[in-house]
Amino acid sequence: MSVHRSIRILFAFVAAAFVGYVVASVLFTTVNLIRLSEVGAEISLTDAVRTIWFDLRGMAPSFIWTQYGSLIVIGLAIAFPVAALLRHLAVIANVASIGPWLYPLAGVVAIVMILVLSYQEYEVYAFAGARGWLGGLAQCFAGACAGYLFQVLTSRSEARS
Amino acid sequence: MIPTCSRPLAVLASLFVAGGAASDTSREMQVEVFAQDFDAPWGLELLPDGRALVTERTAGLTLLAADGSRLATIENVPRSFVKLQGGLFDVVAHPQFATNATIYLSLAHGSQKHNTTRVVRAVLRDNALVDVTVIFDTEPKGTAVHYGGRLAFMQDGTLLVTTGEGADYREHAQRLDSLLGKVIRLDDDGTVPADNPFVGRPNAEPAIWTLGHRNPQGLAIDAKTGLVYAAEHGPRGGDEVNRIERQANYGWPIATHGIDYPGSRISPFDSYPGMREPVVYWTPSIGLSGVAVYRGAMFPEWDGDIFVASLGGKHVARVQMKGDTVVGRERLFEQMQARFRQIEVGPDGALYIVVESIGDRPRSGQILRITRSTGLPPAANSSRLSM
Numbered sequence: 001m002s003v004h005r006s007i008r009i010l011f012a013f014v015a016a017a018f019v020g021y022v023v024a025s026v027l028f029t030t031v032n033l034i035r036l037s038e039v040g041a042e043i044s045l046t047d048a049v050r051t052i053w054f055d056l057r058g059m060a061p062s063f064i065w066t067q068y069g070s071l072i073v074i075g076l077a078i079a080f081p082v083a084a085l086l087r088h089l090a091v092i093a094n095v096a097s098i099g100p101w102l103y104p105l106a107g108v109v110a111i112v113m114i115l116v117l118s119y120q121e122y123e124v125y126a127f128a129g130a131r132g133w134l135g136g137l138a139q140c141f142a143g144a145c146a147g148y149l150f151q152v153l154t155s156r157s158e159a160r161s
Numbered sequence: 162m163i164p165t166c167s168r169p170l171a172v173l174a175s176l177f178v179a180g181g182a183a184s185d186t187s188r189e190m191q192v193e194v195f196a197q198d199f200d201a202p203w204g205l206e207l208l209p210d211g212r213a214l215v216t217e218r219t220a221g222l223t224l225l226a227a228d229g230s231r232l233a234t235i236e237n238v239p240r241s242f243v244k245l246q247g248g249l250f251d252v253v254a255h256p257q258f259a260t261n262a263t264i265y266l267s268l269a270h271g272s273q274k275h276n277t278t279r280v281v282r283a284v285l286r287d288n289a290l291v292d293v294t295v296i297f298d299t300e301p302k303g304t305a306v307h308y309g310g311r312l313a314f315m316q317d318g319t320l321l322v323t324t325g326e327g328a329d330y331r332e333h334a335q336r337l338d339s340l341l342g343k344v345i346r347l348d349d350d351g352t353v354p355a356d357n358p359f360v361g362r363p364n365a366e367p368a369i370w371t372l373g374h375r376n377p378q379g380l381a382i383d384a385k386t387g388l389v390y391a392a393e394h395g396p397r398g399g400d401e402v403n404r405i406e407r408q409a410n411y412g413w414p415i416a417t418h419g420i421d422y423p424g425s426r427i428s429p430f431d432s433y434p435g436m437r438e439p440v441v442y443w444t445p446s447i448g449l450s451g452v453a454v455y456r457g458a459m460f461p462e463w464d465g466d467i468f469v470a471s472l473g474g475k476h477v478a479r480v481q482m483k484g485d486t487v488v489g490r491e492r493l494f495e496q497m498q499a500r501f502r503q504i505e506v507g508p509d510g511a512l513y514i515v516v517e518s519i520g521d522r523p524r525s526g527q528i529l530r531i532t533r534s535t536g537l538p539p540a541a542n543s544s545r546l547s548m
Contacts, residue, residue, distance in 0.1 A: 036332070043429060047429040
Protein backbone atom coordinates (compact mmCIF):
# COMPACT_ATOMS: atom_id res chain seq x y z
CA MET A 1 0.00 0.00 0.00
CA SER A 2 1.38 3.36 -1.00
CA VAL A 3 2.04 6.08 1.53
CA HIS A 4 -0.39 8.24 -0.36
CA ARG A 5 -3.16 5.69 -0.01
CA SER A 6 -2.35 5.10 3.64
CA ILE A 7 -2.70 8.78 4.33
CA ARG A 8 -6.02 8.83 2.52
CA ILE A 9 -7.30 5.89 4.58
CA LEU A 10 -6.09 7.56 7.74
CA PHE A 11 -7.85 10.76 6.72
CA ALA A 12 -11.00 8.77 5.94
CA PHE A 13 -10.86 7.14 9.36
CA VAL A 14 -10.35 10.40 11.22
CA ALA A 15 -13.18 12.04 9.30
CA ALA A 16 -15.49 9.04 9.84
CA ALA A 17 -14.68 8.80 13.54
CA PHE A 18 -15.18 12.54 13.95
CA VAL A 19 -18.54 12.52 12.21
CA GLY A 20 -19.59 9.34 14.01
CA TYR A 21 -18.75 10.86 17.36
CA VAL A 22 -20.52 14.13 16.59
CA VAL A 23 -23.66 12.34 15.43
CA ALA A 24 -23.52 9.98 18.43
CA SER A 25 -23.06 12.82 20.89
CA VAL A 26 -25.78 15.01 19.39
CA LEU A 27 -28.26 12.11 19.37
CA PHE A 28 -27.16 11.10 22.87
CA THR A 29 -28.03 14.56 24.15
CA THR A 30 -31.21 14.73 22.12
CA VAL A 31 -32.52 11.46 23.54
CA ASN A 32 -31.70 12.63 27.08
CA LEU A 33 -33.51 15.91 26.51
CA ILE A 34 -36.53 14.09 25.07
CA ARG A 35 -36.69 11.95 28.20
CA LEU A 36 -36.50 15.04 30.40
CA SER A 37 -39.22 16.78 28.43
CA GLU A 38 -41.40 13.69 28.83
CA VAL A 39 -41.35 14.23 32.60
CA GLY A 40 -42.14 17.91 32.42
CA ALA A 41 -38.96 19.83 31.68
CA GLU A 42 -39.47 22.73 29.28
CA ILE A 43 -36.30 22.91 27.22
CA SER A 44 -35.75 25.81 24.87
CA LEU A 45 -33.71 25.60 21.69
CA THR A 46 -31.01 27.64 23.41
CA ASP A 47 -30.91 25.20 26.33
CA ALA A 48 -30.73 22.30 23.89
CA VAL A 49 -27.89 23.81 21.84
CA ARG A 50 -25.98 24.71 24.99
CA THR A 51 -26.34 21.16 26.29
CA ILE A 52 -25.34 19.62 22.97
CA TRP A 53 -22.21 21.76 22.90
CA PHE A 54 -21.38 20.85 26.52
CA ASP A 55 -21.77 17.15 25.81
CA LEU A 56 -19.74 17.31 22.60
CA ARG A 57 -16.83 18.64 24.62
CA GLY A 58 -17.53 16.53 27.71
CA MET A 59 -17.52 13.13 26.00
CA ALA A 60 -14.92 13.94 23.33
CA PRO A 61 -12.12 11.48 22.58
CA SER A 62 -9.15 11.95 24.86
CA PHE A 63 -6.31 9.98 26.38
CA ILE A 64 -8.82 8.62 28.87
CA TRP A 65 -9.87 5.53 26.99
CA THR A 66 -13.13 5.10 28.90
CA GLN A 67 -14.48 8.39 27.53
CA TYR A 68 -17.38 7.69 25.18
CA GLY A 69 -15.62 9.46 22.32
CA SER A 70 -12.44 7.47 22.94
CA LEU A 71 -14.40 4.23 22.95
CA ILE A 72 -16.02 5.12 19.64
CA VAL A 73 -12.62 5.77 18.06
CA ILE A 74 -11.25 2.50 19.45
CA GLY A 75 -14.35 0.57 18.40
CA LEU A 76 -14.22 1.88 14.83
CA ALA A 77 -10.47 1.28 14.66
CA ILE A 78 -11.15 -2.38 15.36
CA ALA A 79 -14.31 -2.70 13.29
CA PHE A 80 -13.18 -1.10 10.03
CA PRO A 81 -10.15 -3.33 9.39
CA VAL A 82 -12.36 -6.34 10.04
CA ALA A 83 -14.89 -4.95 7.54
CA ALA A 84 -12.08 -4.39 5.02
CA LEU A 85 -11.04 -8.00 5.38
CA LEU A 86 -14.63 -9.16 4.92
CA ARG A 87 -14.95 -6.99 1.80
CA HIS A 88 -11.87 -8.67 0.41
CA LEU A 89 -13.29 -12.12 1.22
CA ALA A 90 -16.63 -11.14 -0.28
CA VAL A 91 -14.94 -10.35 -3.57
CA ILE A 92 -13.18 -13.71 -3.52
CA ALA A 93 -16.45 -15.45 -2.66
CA ASN A 94 -18.16 -13.67 -5.52
CA VAL A 95 -20.60 -11.83 -3.26
CA ALA A 96 -19.13 -8.38 -3.74
CA SER A 97 -22.62 -6.90 -3.72
CA ILE A 98 -22.60 -6.97 0.09
CA GLY A 99 -19.49 -4.82 0.10
CA PRO A 100 -21.20 -1.42 0.45
CA TRP A 101 -23.01 -2.61 3.57
CA LEU A 102 -20.01 -3.84 5.45
CA TYR A 103 -18.53 -0.57 6.75
CA PRO A 104 -21.86 0.80 7.97
CA LEU A 105 -22.55 -2.58 9.55
CA ALA A 106 -19.11 -2.50 11.17
CA GLY A 107 -19.91 0.92 12.63
CA VAL A 108 -23.15 -0.41 14.08
CA VAL A 109 -21.42 -3.45 15.53
CA ALA A 110 -18.74 -1.24 17.11
CA ILE A 111 -21.35 0.84 18.88
CA VAL A 112 -23.34 -2.21 19.97
CA MET A 113 -20.19 -3.79 21.40
CA ILE A 114 -19.34 -0.59 23.32
CA LEU A 115 -22.81 -0.47 24.84
CA VAL A 116 -23.01 -4.19 25.60
CA LEU A 117 -19.53 -4.41 27.14
CA SER A 118 -20.02 -1.30 29.22
CA TYR A 119 -23.34 -2.66 30.47
CA GLN A 120 -21.67 -5.92 31.41
CA GLU A 121 -18.96 -4.02 33.25
CA TYR A 122 -21.17 -1.65 35.24
CA GLU A 123 -24.50 -3.52 35.18
CA VAL A 124 -26.25 -0.23 34.42
CA TYR A 125 -26.24 1.89 31.28
CA ALA A 126 -22.97 3.77 31.58
CA PHE A 127 -24.13 6.04 28.77
CA ALA A 128 -27.54 7.35 29.67
CA GLY A 129 -28.30 8.68 26.21
CA ALA A 130 -28.19 5.12 24.87
CA ARG A 131 -30.94 3.84 27.16
CA GLY A 132 -34.01 2.21 25.66
CA TRP A 133 -34.74 1.34 22.06
CA LEU A 134 -34.64 4.95 20.91
CA GLY A 135 -31.29 5.65 22.54
CA GLY A 136 -29.79 2.39 21.29
CA LEU A 137 -31.02 2.88 17.73
CA ALA A 138 -29.80 6.46 17.70
CA GLN A 139 -26.30 5.38 18.68
CA CYS A 140 -26.31 2.58 16.10
CA PHE A 141 -27.33 5.12 13.47
CA ALA A 142 -24.27 7.17 14.43
CA GLY A 143 -22.09 4.09 13.99
CA ALA A 144 -23.66 3.46 10.58
CA CYS A 145 -23.00 7.06 9.56
CA ALA A 146 -19.34 6.68 10.47
CA GLY A 147 -19.12 3.46 8.47
CA TYR A 148 -20.88 4.91 5.47
CA LEU A 149 -18.63 7.95 5.39
CA PHE A 150 -15.55 5.78 5.69
CA GLN A 151 -16.75 3.66 2.81
CA VAL A 152 -17.46 6.69 0.62
CA LEU A 153 -14.10 8.28 1.34
CA THR A 154 -12.10 5.11 0.86
CA SER A 155 -14.05 4.19 -2.30
CA ARG A 156 -13.12 7.54 -3.83
CA SER A 157 -9.59 6.84 -2.80
CA GLU A 158 -9.70 3.44 -4.48
CA ALA A 159 -11.28 4.92 -7.62
CA ARG A 160 -8.50 7.46 -7.95
CA SER A 161 -5.68 5.00 -7.39
CA MET B 162 -15.94 -7.96 72.41
CA ILE B 163 -14.72 -4.51 71.99
CA PRO B 164 -11.43 -3.07 71.21
CA THR B 165 -8.62 -4.57 72.99
CA CYS B 166 -6.23 -4.41 70.10
CA SER B 167 -4.05 -1.39 69.64
CA ARG B 168 -4.40 -0.95 65.90
CA PRO B 169 -7.68 0.97 65.92
CA LEU B 170 -6.23 3.21 68.58
CA ALA B 171 -3.18 3.89 66.48
CA VAL B 172 -5.42 4.87 63.60
CA LEU B 173 -7.54 7.06 65.78
CA ALA B 174 -4.58 8.66 67.44
CA SER B 175 -3.59 10.19 64.15
CA LEU B 176 -7.00 11.62 63.35
CA PHE B 177 -6.70 15.09 64.68
CA VAL B 178 -3.04 15.31 65.43
CA ALA B 179 -2.26 14.93 61.75
CA GLY B 180 -5.33 16.88 60.77
CA GLY B 181 -3.75 20.15 61.74
CA ALA B 182 -6.74 22.26 60.87
CA ALA B 183 -8.99 20.66 63.46
CA SER B 184 -11.20 23.00 65.42
CA ASP B 185 -10.97 23.48 69.18
CA THR B 186 -13.90 21.14 69.57
CA SER B 187 -12.11 18.51 67.53
CA ARG B 188 -9.14 18.66 69.87
CA GLU B 189 -11.43 18.07 72.82
CA MET B 190 -13.09 15.11 71.19
CA GLN B 191 -12.54 11.67 72.54
CA VAL B 192 -12.90 8.93 69.99
CA GLU B 193 -13.46 5.35 71.00
CA VAL B 194 -14.14 2.27 68.96
CA PHE B 195 -17.55 1.35 70.30
CA ALA B 196 -17.82 -1.84 68.23
CA GLN B 197 -15.84 -3.34 65.37
CA ASP B 198 -15.28 -6.25 62.98
CA PHE B 199 -18.36 -5.56 60.88
CA ASP B 200 -18.75 -6.35 57.21
CA ALA B 201 -20.14 -3.26 55.50
CA PRO B 202 -22.30 -1.92 58.35
CA TRP B 203 -25.11 0.24 57.00
CA GLY B 204 -27.62 1.14 59.69
CA LEU B 205 -27.42 1.81 63.42
CA GLU B 206 -30.29 2.23 65.82
CA LEU B 207 -29.74 3.22 69.43
CA LEU B 208 -32.50 1.60 71.46
CA PRO B 209 -34.15 3.30 74.44
CA ASP B 210 -32.59 0.86 76.93
CA GLY B 211 -29.06 1.66 75.75
CA ARG B 212 -28.58 -1.35 73.51
CA ALA B 213 -28.10 -0.88 69.79
CA LEU B 214 -28.94 -2.66 66.55
CA VAL B 215 -26.53 -2.71 63.62
CA THR B 216 -27.25 -3.88 60.11
CA GLU B 217 -24.55 -5.22 57.84
CA ARG B 218 -25.40 -4.96 54.17
CA THR B 219 -24.04 -8.38 53.36
CA ALA B 220 -24.50 -10.15 56.66
CA GLY B 221 -27.47 -9.42 58.87
CA LEU B 222 -28.58 -7.78 62.07
CA THR B 223 -26.57 -7.64 65.29
CA LEU B 224 -27.66 -6.63 68.76
CA LEU B 225 -25.08 -4.73 70.81
CA ALA B 226 -25.02 -4.10 74.54
CA ALA B 227 -24.81 -0.59 75.91
CA ASP B 228 -21.02 -0.93 76.09
CA GLY B 229 -20.81 -2.00 72.46
CA SER B 230 -20.17 -5.68 73.06
CA ARG B 231 -22.01 -8.13 70.82
CA LEU B 232 -25.06 -9.64 72.47
CA ALA B 233 -26.49 -11.64 69.63
CA THR B 234 -26.86 -12.13 65.93
CA ILE B 235 -30.57 -11.66 65.34
CA GLU B 236 -32.29 -14.65 63.75
CA ASN B 237 -35.08 -14.79 61.19
CA VAL B 238 -33.97 -11.61 59.44
CA PRO B 239 -35.60 -11.52 55.99
CA ARG B 240 -33.28 -12.60 53.22
CA SER B 241 -32.12 -9.70 51.10
CA PHE B 242 -30.85 -9.46 47.55
CA VAL B 243 -27.12 -8.91 47.98
CA LYS B 244 -25.47 -7.61 44.85
CA LEU B 245 -23.60 -4.41 43.99
CA GLN B 246 -25.33 -1.84 46.24
CA GLY B 247 -28.11 -4.22 47.28
CA GLY B 248 -28.45 -6.00 50.61
CA LEU B 249 -29.74 -5.24 54.08
CA PHE B 250 -29.96 -1.51 54.66
CA ASP B 251 -31.36 0.36 57.61
CA VAL B 252 -32.98 -0.45 60.94
CA VAL B 253 -35.18 1.82 63.00
CA ALA B 254 -37.12 1.22 66.20
CA HIS B 255 -40.78 2.05 66.61
CA PRO B 256 -41.26 5.20 68.73
CA GLN B 257 -42.89 2.95 71.36
CA PHE B 258 -40.23 0.25 71.09
CA ALA B 259 -39.94 0.07 74.87
CA THR B 260 -43.45 -1.35 75.03
CA ASN B 261 -43.96 -3.04 71.65
CA ALA B 262 -40.38 -4.14 70.71
CA THR B 263 -41.19 -3.38 67.10
CA ILE B 264 -38.50 -2.57 64.57
CA TYR B 265 -38.43 -1.80 60.86
CA LEU B 266 -35.84 -2.96 58.35
CA SER B 267 -35.20 -1.83 54.80
CA LEU B 268 -33.56 -4.14 52.30
CA ALA B 269 -33.12 -4.96 48.66
CA HIS B 270 -35.46 -7.76 47.69
CA GLY B 271 -35.79 -9.91 44.59
CA SER B 272 -33.41 -10.75 41.78
CA GLN B 273 -31.15 -8.97 39.32
CA LYS B 274 -33.93 -8.42 36.82
CA HIS B 275 -36.68 -7.83 39.32
CA ASN B 276 -35.71 -6.16 42.59
CA THR B 277 -37.28 -3.67 44.94
CA THR B 278 -36.55 -1.50 47.95
CA ARG B 279 -38.55 -3.28 50.64
CA VAL B 280 -39.51 -2.36 54.18
CA VAL B 281 -40.50 -4.96 56.75
CA ARG B 282 -41.88 -4.58 60.24
CA ALA B 283 -41.09 -7.15 62.92
CA VAL B 284 -41.06 -7.71 66.63
CA LEU B 285 -37.72 -8.33 68.32
CA ARG B 286 -38.16 -11.18 70.77
CA ASP B 287 -35.51 -13.45 72.29
CA ASN B 288 -32.89 -12.34 69.79
CA ALA B 289 -35.08 -13.23 66.84
CA LEU B 290 -37.56 -11.43 64.65
CA VAL B 291 -41.16 -12.58 64.86
CA ASP B 292 -44.33 -11.36 63.17
CA VAL B 293 -42.27 -10.26 60.17
CA THR B 294 -44.54 -8.36 57.81
CA VAL B 295 -43.72 -6.70 54.50
CA ILE B 296 -45.21 -3.21 54.65
CA PHE B 297 -43.71 -1.57 51.58
CA ASP B 298 -42.17 -2.39 48.22
CA THR B 299 -41.23 -0.15 45.34
CA GLU B 300 -42.11 -1.32 41.88
CA PRO B 301 -39.49 -3.73 40.53
CA LYS B 302 -36.46 -2.52 38.63
CA GLY B 303 -33.67 -4.32 36.80
CA THR B 304 -30.59 -2.69 38.31
CA ALA B 305 -28.87 -3.51 41.59
CA VAL B 306 -27.98 0.09 42.44
CA HIS B 307 -29.58 3.26 43.83
CA TYR B 308 -31.95 1.81 46.40
CA GLY B 309 -32.13 4.67 48.89
CA GLY B 310 -33.26 2.59 51.86
CA ARG B 311 -32.96 4.95 54.83
CA LEU B 312 -35.72 4.97 57.47
CA ALA B 313 -36.79 7.52 60.08
CA PHE B 314 -39.83 8.22 62.18
CA MET B 315 -41.13 11.76 62.06
CA GLN B 316 -42.31 13.38 65.25
CA ASP B 317 -45.94 12.74 64.24
CA GLY B 318 -45.28 9.00 64.40
CA THR B 319 -45.26 8.34 60.67
CA LEU B 320 -42.43 6.47 59.01
CA LEU B 321 -40.36 7.97 56.23
CA VAL B 322 -38.61 5.72 53.72
CA THR B 323 -36.18 6.91 51.06
CA THR B 324 -36.12 5.15 47.69
CA GLY B 325 -33.53 5.47 44.94
CA GLU B 326 -34.32 5.79 41.26
CA GLY B 327 -32.40 2.72 40.15
CA ALA B 328 -29.94 4.69 37.95
CA ASP B 329 -31.34 3.56 34.60
CA TYR B 330 -34.79 4.75 35.67
CA ARG B 331 -33.77 8.27 36.61
CA GLU B 332 -36.79 9.96 35.05
CA HIS B 333 -39.05 7.91 37.35
CA ALA B 334 -37.97 10.25 40.14
CA GLN B 335 -40.25 12.86 38.54
CA ARG B 336 -43.17 10.51 37.92
CA LEU B 337 -45.96 10.41 40.44
CA ASP B 338 -46.99 6.94 39.25
CA SER B 339 -43.63 5.54 40.34
CA LEU B 340 -42.23 4.93 43.82
CA LEU B 341 -38.62 5.23 42.63
CA GLY B 342 -36.61 8.30 43.61
CA LYS B 343 -38.97 9.39 46.38
CA VAL B 344 -39.35 9.96 50.07
CA ILE B 345 -42.28 7.79 51.14
CA ARG B 346 -44.48 8.39 54.18
CA LEU B 347 -46.33 5.53 55.84
CA ASP B 348 -48.20 4.91 59.04
CA ASP B 349 -46.47 2.52 61.42
CA ASP B 350 -48.52 -0.39 60.08
CA GLY B 351 -47.56 0.36 56.49
CA THR B 352 -50.82 1.96 55.45
CA VAL B 353 -50.80 5.31 53.71
CA PRO B 354 -51.71 8.30 55.89
CA ALA B 355 -54.80 10.10 54.66
CA ASP B 356 -53.01 13.45 54.73
CA ASN B 357 -50.26 12.44 52.32
CA PRO B 358 -50.09 15.04 49.55
CA PHE B 359 -50.96 12.84 46.58
CA VAL B 360 -53.76 10.81 48.13
CA GLY B 361 -56.68 10.81 45.74
CA ARG B 362 -54.77 12.23 42.80
CA PRO B 363 -55.29 10.13 39.67
CA ASN B 364 -52.26 8.15 38.49
CA ALA B 365 -50.27 9.07 41.57
CA GLU B 366 -48.84 6.78 44.23
CA PRO B 367 -50.43 7.95 47.47
CA ALA B 368 -47.44 6.96 49.60
CA ILE B 369 -45.25 9.65 48.01
CA TRP B 370 -44.23 12.43 50.40
CA THR B 371 -41.62 14.14 48.19
CA LEU B 372 -40.19 13.47 44.74
CA GLY B 373 -37.18 14.21 42.56
CA HIS B 374 -34.52 12.26 44.45
CA ARG B 375 -31.58 10.32 43.05
CA ASN B 376 -30.21 8.01 45.72
CA PRO B 377 -31.04 9.38 49.16
CA GLN B 378 -29.11 7.27 51.65
CA GLY B 379 -29.38 9.66 54.56
CA LEU B 380 -32.42 10.78 56.52
CA ALA B 381 -32.53 12.66 59.80
CA ILE B 382 -35.10 14.33 61.97
CA ASP B 383 -34.06 17.43 63.85
CA ALA B 384 -34.99 16.50 67.41
CA LYS B 385 -35.58 20.13 68.34
CA THR B 386 -37.56 21.42 65.36
CA GLY B 387 -38.92 18.23 63.82
CA LEU B 388 -37.53 19.28 60.45
CA VAL B 389 -36.49 16.46 58.15
CA TYR B 390 -33.21 16.36 56.24
CA ALA B 391 -32.19 13.93 53.52
CA ALA B 392 -28.69 13.37 52.16
CA GLU B 393 -28.57 12.42 48.53
CA HIS B 394 -25.69 10.74 46.76
CA GLY B 395 -25.18 12.73 43.56
CA PRO B 396 -23.53 11.85 40.24
CA ARG B 397 -20.27 13.67 39.30
CA GLY B 398 -20.91 16.64 41.54
CA GLY B 399 -24.17 17.54 43.11
CA ASP B 400 -24.22 15.58 46.36
CA GLU B 401 -27.03 17.26 48.28
CA VAL B 402 -28.53 17.72 51.69
CA ASN B 403 -32.16 18.71 51.33
CA ARG B 404 -34.71 19.90 53.84
CA ILE B 405 -37.64 17.58 53.20
CA GLU B 406 -41.01 19.25 53.08
CA ARG B 407 -44.39 17.83 52.18
CA GLN B 408 -45.08 17.56 48.42
CA ALA B 409 -41.83 19.26 47.43
CA ASN B 410 -39.95 18.34 44.28
CA TYR B 411 -36.17 18.18 44.69
CA GLY B 412 -35.45 18.28 41.00
CA TRP B 413 -33.61 15.13 40.00
CA PRO B 414 -32.95 14.62 37.11
CA ILE B 415 -34.31 17.92 35.74
CA ALA B 416 -32.34 20.11 38.13
CA THR B 417 -28.95 19.02 39.44
CA HIS B 418 -25.58 20.55 40.21
CA GLY B 419 -23.86 17.43 38.94
CA ILE B 420 -23.01 16.04 35.54
CA ASP B 421 -23.13 12.46 34.34
CA TYR B 422 -20.18 10.09 34.70
CA PRO B 423 -19.29 10.09 30.95
CA GLY B 424 -18.92 13.88 31.09
CA SER B 425 -22.30 14.76 29.60
CA ARG B 426 -24.96 16.90 31.20
CA ILE B 427 -27.80 15.20 32.98
CA SER B 428 -29.94 18.25 32.37
CA PRO B 429 -29.49 21.78 31.08
CA PHE B 430 -30.61 23.07 34.48
CA ASP B 431 -28.96 23.30 37.89
CA SER B 432 -32.13 24.86 39.20
CA TYR B 433 -35.67 24.88 37.87
CA PRO B 434 -38.84 26.79 38.76
CA GLY B 435 -40.91 24.95 41.34
CA MET B 436 -38.08 22.65 42.36
CA ARG B 437 -36.26 22.94 45.67
CA GLU B 438 -32.65 23.90 45.99
CA PRO B 439 -30.51 21.89 48.40
CA VAL B 440 -29.53 23.32 51.77
CA VAL B 441 -25.98 22.52 50.81
CA TYR B 442 -24.32 20.63 47.99
CA TRP B 443 -20.89 19.31 47.13
CA THR B 444 -19.15 19.60 43.76
CA PRO B 445 -17.02 17.60 43.27
CA SER B 446 -18.89 14.82 44.98
CA ILE B 447 -17.84 13.37 48.30
CA GLY B 448 -20.26 10.43 48.09
CA LEU B 449 -22.86 11.23 50.74
CA SER B 450 -24.55 8.61 52.83
CA GLY B 451 -26.00 9.12 56.32
CA VAL B 452 -26.93 12.44 57.86
CA ALA B 453 -27.65 13.65 61.38
CA VAL B 454 -28.67 16.94 62.93
CA TYR B 455 -26.81 17.49 66.17
CA ARG B 456 -28.87 18.26 69.23
CA GLY B 457 -27.24 17.37 72.51
CA ALA B 458 -25.69 18.65 75.68
CA MET B 459 -22.24 17.21 75.10
CA PHE B 460 -21.24 19.55 72.27
CA PRO B 461 -23.40 22.66 72.63
CA GLU B 462 -21.27 24.46 70.05
CA TRP B 463 -22.54 21.95 67.47
CA ASP B 464 -26.18 22.67 68.22
CA GLY B 465 -28.19 22.53 65.00
CA ASP B 466 -25.19 21.56 62.84
CA ILE B 467 -25.61 18.91 60.17
CA PHE B 468 -23.20 15.97 60.08
CA VAL B 469 -22.89 13.99 56.89
CA ALA B 470 -21.08 10.69 56.30
CA SER B 471 -18.94 10.64 53.20
CA LEU B 472 -18.10 7.38 51.47
CA GLY B 473 -15.84 8.29 48.55
CA GLY B 474 -14.66 11.50 50.21
CA LYS B 475 -13.61 9.48 53.27
CA HIS B 476 -14.48 11.95 55.95
CA VAL B 477 -17.33 13.21 58.05
CA ALA B 478 -18.55 16.62 56.97
CA ARG B 479 -19.79 19.02 59.61
CA VAL B 480 -22.02 21.68 58.11
CA GLN B 481 -22.19 24.57 60.52
CA MET B 482 -25.64 26.09 60.61
CA LYS B 483 -26.92 29.38 61.95
CA GLY B 484 -30.67 29.02 61.77
CA ASP B 485 -31.39 28.01 58.19
CA THR B 486 -28.11 29.31 56.86
CA VAL B 487 -24.93 27.39 56.20
CA VAL B 488 -22.07 29.37 57.77
CA GLY B 489 -19.20 26.94 57.44
CA ARG B 490 -17.96 23.45 56.78
CA GLU B 491 -15.44 21.26 58.50
CA ARG B 492 -13.93 17.91 57.53
CA LEU B 493 -13.48 15.42 60.32
CA PHE B 494 -11.68 12.06 60.48
CA GLU B 495 -9.94 12.53 57.11
CA GLN B 496 -6.77 10.88 58.34
CA MET B 497 -8.63 7.67 58.97
CA GLN B 498 -9.04 7.02 55.21
CA ALA B 499 -12.29 5.25 55.87
CA ARG B 500 -15.65 5.11 54.15
CA PHE B 501 -18.22 6.60 56.52
CA ARG B 502 -21.74 5.24 56.20
CA GLN B 503 -24.02 6.60 58.90
CA ILE B 504 -24.20 8.98 61.84
CA GLU B 505 -26.46 8.93 64.88
CA VAL B 506 -26.68 11.18 67.91
CA GLY B 507 -26.97 9.38 71.25
CA PRO B 508 -29.32 10.48 74.00
CA ASP B 509 -26.35 11.82 75.97
CA GLY B 510 -25.15 13.87 73.01
CA ALA B 511 -22.41 11.48 71.97
CA LEU B 512 -21.95 11.07 68.23
CA TYR B 513 -22.01 7.52 66.84
CA ILE B 514 -20.37 7.12 63.46
CA VAL B 515 -20.69 3.99 61.36
CA VAL B 516 -17.50 3.26 59.43
CA GLU B 517 -18.26 1.02 56.48
CA SER B 518 -14.64 0.01 55.89
CA ILE B 519 -11.08 1.15 56.34
CA GLY B 520 -8.93 0.73 53.27
CA ASP B 521 -9.27 -2.70 51.72
CA ARG B 522 -9.26 -4.57 55.00
CA PRO B 523 -11.99 -7.19 55.25
CA ARG B 524 -14.45 -6.82 58.12
CA SER B 525 -12.98 -3.45 59.00
CA GLY B 526 -16.36 -1.85 59.67
CA GLN B 527 -16.59 -0.08 63.00
CA ILE B 528 -18.81 2.08 65.09
CA LEU B 529 -17.03 5.05 66.60
CA ARG B 530 -18.33 6.87 69.64
CA ILE B 531 -17.38 10.52 69.89
CA THR B 532 -17.54 12.19 73.28
CA ARG B 533 -15.96 15.22 74.87
CA SER B 534 -12.76 14.33 76.65
CA THR B 535 -13.80 16.19 79.75
CA GLY B 536 -17.19 14.50 79.68
CA LEU B 537 -18.51 11.20 80.84
CA PRO B 538 -16.42 8.39 82.32
CA PRO B 539 -15.27 5.57 80.03
CA ALA B 540 -17.74 2.90 79.09
CA ALA B 541 -16.85 -0.55 80.34
CA ASN B 542 -14.82 -2.73 77.96
CA SER B 543 -14.13 0.11 75.60
CA SER B 544 -10.91 1.74 74.56
CA ARG B 545 -10.64 5.48 74.78
CA LEU B 546 -8.27 8.02 73.55
CA SER B 547 -8.07 11.71 74.23
CA MET B 548 -7.34 13.78 71.18
